[in-house]
Amino acid sequence: MDWTPLLLSAKLAFWTMALIPVLAAPLACVLAFGRFRGKSVLDAIVTLPMVLPPTVLGFGLLVVMGPRGLAGAAWEDLTGGRLVFSFAGILIASLIFNLPFAVQPLRASFEKMDSRLLESAAILGLTPVATFFRIILPNCIGGLAAASILVFAHSLGEFGVILMVGGSIPGKTQVASIAIFEAVEAMRFNDAFLMSATLVPVSFAVLMIINKINARRP
Amino acid sequence: MMLCADMTKRLKHFDLELRFSCAPGQITAVVGPSGAGKTTMIRLLAGLERPDSGAITFGGQTWADPDSGVFVPARKRGLSLVFQEYTLFPHLNIRKNVAFAATDMDRVDALMDMFGIRHLAASKPAAISGGERQRAAFCQALAREPVLLLLDEPFSALDVATRRNLRARLKELKGELDIPILHVTHDLEEAVFLGDTVMAVENGQVAPDWLHRQCLLPQQ
Amino acid sequence: MKRIAPFLLVLALVLPSSALAADLLIAQAANFTSIMQDEIIPAFEKATGLTVQATYASTGKLYGQIVNDAPFDMLLAADESRPDKLYADGLAQKPFVYAQGQVVFWSLDTKLCAQGWKAALQDPAVKKIAIANTETAPYGTSAMKALQAAGIWDAVQPRLVFGQSISQVFQFASSGAADVGFIAYSSIFTEEGKKGCFVVVDEAPPVVQAGCILKKAPNPEAAARFAEFLASPEVQAMKLKYGYK
Numbered sequence: 001m002d003w004t005p006l007l008l009s010a011k012l013a014f015w016t017m018a019l020i021p022v023l024a025a026p027l028a029c030v031l032a033f034g035r036f037r038g039k040s041v042l043d044a045i046v047t048l049p050m051v052l053p054p055t056v057l058g059f060g061l062l063v064v065m066g067p068r069g070l071a072g073a074a075w076e077d078l079t080g081g082r083l084v085f086s087f088a089g090i091l092i093a094s095l096i097f098n099l100p101f102a103v104q105p106l107r108a109s110f111e112k113m114d115s116r117l118l119e120s121a122a123i124l125g126l127t128p129v130a131t132f133f134r135i136i137l138p139n140c141i142g143g144l145a146a147a148s149i150l151v152f153a154h155s156l157g158e159f160g161v162i163l164m165v166g167g168s169i170p171g172k173t174q175v176a177s178i179a180i181f182e183a184v185e186a187m188r189f190n191d192a193f194l195m196s197a198t199l200v201p202v203s204f205a206v207l208m209i210i211n212k213i214n215a216r217r218p
Numbered sequence: 219m220m221l222c223a224d225m226t227k228r229l230k231h232f233d234l235e236l237r238f239s240c241a242p243g244q245i246t247a248v249v250g251p252s253g254a255g256k257t258t259m260i261r262l263l264a265g266l267e268r269p270d271s272g273a274i275t276f277g278g279q280t281w282a283d284p285d286s287g288v289f290v291p292a293r294k295r296g297l298s299l300v301f302q303e304y305t306l307f308p309h310l311n312i313r314k315n316v317a318f319a320a321t322d323m324d325r326v327d328a329l330m331d332m333f334g335i336r337h338l339a340a341s342k343p344a345a346i347s348g349g350e351r352q353r354a355a356f357c358q359a360l361a362r363e364p365v366l367l368l369l370d371e372p373f374s375a376l377d378v379a380t381r382r383n384l385r386a387r388l389k390e391l392k393g394e395l396d397i398p399i400l401h402v403t404h405d406l407e408e409a410v411f412l413g414d415t416v417m418a419v420e421n422g423q424v425a426p427d428w429l430h431r432q433c434l435l436p437q438q
Numbered sequence: 439m440k441r442i443a444p445f446l447l448v449l450a451l452v453l454p455s456s457a458l459a460a461d462l463l464i465a466q467a468a469n470f471t472s473i474m475q476d477e478i479i480p481a482f483e484k485a486t487g488l489t490v491q492a493t494y495a496s497t498g499k500l501y502g503q504i505v506n507d508a509p510f511d512m513l514l515a516a517d518e519s520r521p522d523k524l525y526a527d528g529l530a531q532k533p534f535v536y537a538q539g540q541v542v543f544w545s546l547d548t549k550l551c552a553q554g555w556k557a558a559l560q561d562p563a564v565k566k567i568a569i570a571n572t573e574t575a576p577y578g579t580s581a582m583k584a585l586q587a588a589g590i591w592d593a594v595q596p597r598l599v600f601g602q603s604i605s606q607v608f609q610f611a612s613s614g615a616a617d618v619g620f621i622a623y624s625s626i627f628t629e630e631g632k633k634g635c636f637v638v639v640d641e642a643p644p645v646v647q648a649g650c651i652l653k654k655a656p657n658p659e660a661a662a663r664f665a666e667f668l669a670s671p672e673v674q675a676m677k678l679k680y681g682y683k
Contacts, residue, residue: 051441059609066615084615085566085599119266120305122292124319124362138309167599167610168571174600182602185498185574 001194004171005179010202012087012162012175013155016094017148023095024102024147029132031103032110033118050100058164061093065165085167090175093161101154102147109143110136149210156203219277221366221398225262225269234258234422237272240398240415245388247413248402249429255422256402260370263400264299265292276366297366298359302374304351306343312354313339320361329357333387349380356384360391367399374404381405385412406432460491462660463509465500467516467647469577469604469622470537473680474514481676482667488660496603498574504652505529511655512664514647516604517576521650530650536668538683540623541580541642544611544634550618551635556588558618558637567597568610568619576645577604581620584642624681644683 027046031039049057065072065083071092075083083089113136121131137144159177166173168182176195183192220241227234234255240246248256261267263274265281268289274282281290306315312335317326330336333353338346343354352372359367373381389412392399403409406429409416418428466474471494479490493500497515504510504524514536515521521533543555550558558564570578578600585591601607604622611619612630620639625631649668651661667673677683 047441062609062613062615066613067617068614072615082565082615114305116301116303116305117307119264119292120299120301120307122266123264123295123297123299124358125293125296127293135307139307163602163606165615167566167568167616168602169599182571182574184502185496185571185602187498 001191002179005174005176006195006198006202008087008171008174009156009176009199012091012094012158013152015091016098016155017152019091020095020098020102020147020151021106021144024099024106025132025137027099028103028106028110028143029136032107046103047100049097054097054160055164057097058093058161061096061161061165065089065092084165085169085173087172090162090166090173093165094155094158097158097161098151098154101150105146105150106140106143109140109146113139145210145213149207152206152210153203156199219365219397221263221400222275223259223263223272225259225272225274225282227258227262227267227270229255229258229422232422234262236419236422236424238417238424240400242398243393243396244414245392245399245401245412247409247416248400248419249404249406249409249416250419250425252404254419256419257370259419260299260368260400260402263366264297264368265290265295295366296362296364297368298362298364299368299370300352300355300359300372302371304343304348304355306351306354306358308343311340311342312346315343315354316357316361318358318362320363322361322363325363326357326361329360333357333384349376352376352380353384356387360395364397366397367395369399369401371402371404373408381408388412459489461488462490462657462664463511464490464492464664465504465508465510465513466492466494467497467500467514468494469516469539469624470514470647470682472628473624473676473682477676477680478668478673481672482664485667486663488663490664496574497576507654509654509656510652511657511661512649512651514649516645516647517579518646518648521648524650524652528653530652533648533650534665534669535646536649536665537647537677539577539645539647540681540683541577541584541620541639541645542623542626543618543637543639544608544621544625544631545618545636546612546614546634547617548635551637555618555637555639556590559590559594564617565597566599566610566616567594568599568601568607568616568621570604570607570620571600571602575602575604576647577607577620577622580642580645581639584620584639587641622681627679627681647682 031043062084063069067073067076067082072083117135118131121135126134157177159181162173162175163178166178168174168178176199180192180195183195220239222239224237225234236259248259250256258267262269269282269284271284273280280288281295282288307318313326316330317323320326327336330339333356335350335353335357338350343351352375356372373384385408401412416429418425420428474492479492482488483490497517497520500513501520504513513521513524513530518533521530524530525533543551543558545551550561550564553561559567569581572578572582582591585594599610599616601610607619608621608625610616611621612634623638626636649665651658651665655661
């Protein structure tokens with residue numbers, strides 16, 4: 001059996017999980033603590049990837065990340081390579097697609113924080129940014145863990161969006177979910193079964209690990 | 219340095235209108251019925267809320283003056299506030315909590331000794347009693363050498379013995395700290411014991427006769 | 439509810455339509471959708487008074503449904519292999535050819551077409567080449583054979599991107615995500631197709647699309663009439679119009 005698609009799926013899920021807090025935490029923070037006009041608009045935009053059909057999202061990303069699109073053109077200027085049909089491209093798609101799944105649990109755990117703790121931090125001299133890193137984040141490990149689990153599991157199974165912007169290139173963008181689909185289409189049912197059978201215990205193991213980490217925190 | 223407060227704020231059921239000052243080395247006890255606006259007053263002084271009009275100055279520095287558009291945020295005022303319930307950071311141990319905004323570690327240790335919590339240095343807030351947490355909160359407030367100390371019913375949730383003990387400590391420290399101290403309490407005995415001045419707030423206004431009226435009520 | 443409504447709408451459009459009381463149920467390979475939907479079925483219904491219900495999906499999916507007893511009368515595939523397999527397994531009558539497609543080289547950039555497709559692939563401006571899955575899509579297999587015949591299959595490997603279907607390949611090429619694509623000749627006639635240029639790939643074997651009437655067909659006579667209709671000169675003219683033979 002060819003392990004590449006599985007390894008690629010694992011790589012994509014891992015990098016999505018590692019990078020998504022950078023995007024999700026500030027957004028969750030703004031949504032949890034901010035008070036400004038247009039907050040509900042921001043909320044809707046962040047939740048949009050969860051509601052849009054993957055093919056619609058995928059097509060939109062294809063246009064934006066393509067060589068003629070805003071993001072794609074900028075990428076080519078910077079790196080000389082094409083953003084669509086690359087691992088970087090499917091990673092960006094994965095981050096956008098998973099954003100609401102990370103923002104929701106993070107926001108919930110931020111909102112559960114006692115506002116007096118934050119006021120205390122302010123009185124004791126911390127700036128809002130310092131408060132975020134030194135007080136909010138350490139006390140919201142539960143939310144972070146929940147976000148990580150959701151995002152990792154979700155990324156492993158991602159299909160529609162990756163299909164649209166990935167081009168199914170073996171070794172680069174042909175993740176396990178696509179490889180399984182192609183195997184079924186080509187009537188290579190044995191391959192499809194083997195790949196599926198491997199994904200289940202791997203996902204299970206990762207979820208167990210993250211749950212253990214979460215349980216140890218107060 | 220002297221605290222001079224002249225603040226108004228529109229609240230739900232009435233308007234808050236307070237004018238008073240506090241001298242360094244003095245404790246001003248603040249009493250009054252619940253819902254009178256005492257906590258709002260503390261929050262305005264702390265910089266957690268903005269007054270609608272008036273001016274709050276400290277030692278000549280303007281902390282808030284809406285008409286001139288001046289507002290110094292809480293983190294820049296250098297004061298300390300002790301809430302009724304512990305607001306220690308749950309993820310840090312007691313020593314780290316106390317030392318949070320402090321620069322002088324010897325002072326941290328001395329305070330912890332004075333308040334009898336040195337032995338709890340490595341414990342987390344969740345693992346110690348409410349009384350111990352309040353002591354730690356006091357240490358945290360004092361460790362940073364605040365320019366002003368605001369206390370919002372700091373002893374209300376404690377047992378009688380601890381309350382008496384901490385009250386005495388506070389009175390002892392008054393002269394040494396030499397800063398204005400505002401102490402909100404619903405315990406009149408405590409107010410009279412601690413306060414160099416007692417200020418009653420009722421319906422958002424200073425009510426000079428409120429205390430006298432309490433004396434006329436049958437004893438609880 | 440507001441959030442879910444558009445999602446439900448798209449879901450309803452994407453799900454294969456259930457078989458209502460139609461006289462004939464056809465499993466149709468997706469690449470033939472527009473000609474079937476807009477021309478052939480309306481003409482057949484008008485001529486015979488029968489109602490036809492067609493499900494459009496990839497040949498692979500339809501094959502999978504058929505071997506699991508989906509109630510179709512006939513399969514009109516994108517290749518010959520699936521109808522042949524059904525026949526060999528005793529699930530269908532002898533297959534017949536109903537259309538022939540052709541692989542063409544297409545690009546938004548007219549300069550590339552002018553060079554001829556083989557030279558264009560050597561052009562360094564061509565960074566990504568879209569091709570259909572060579573294992574499962576007949577247009578992909580055909581394009582691969584052309585590239586192999588021209589001796590450049592190995593050389594182009596690093597630049598290939600694979601579409602699951604020929605329409606996805608066209609999407610890659612027409613959006614500009616891929617610089618060039620090996621698409622179906624029939625796509626030329628679409629609005630998007632007209633925005634680019636094309637070169638017929640002679641080295642690519644024609645994509646022979648075969649169909650077969652299923653043994654378990656509920657309406658075998660209607661199916662037979664439809665198969666006959668597909669061979670008529672009227673349909674032949676439609677096929678030419680849409681880029682098929």
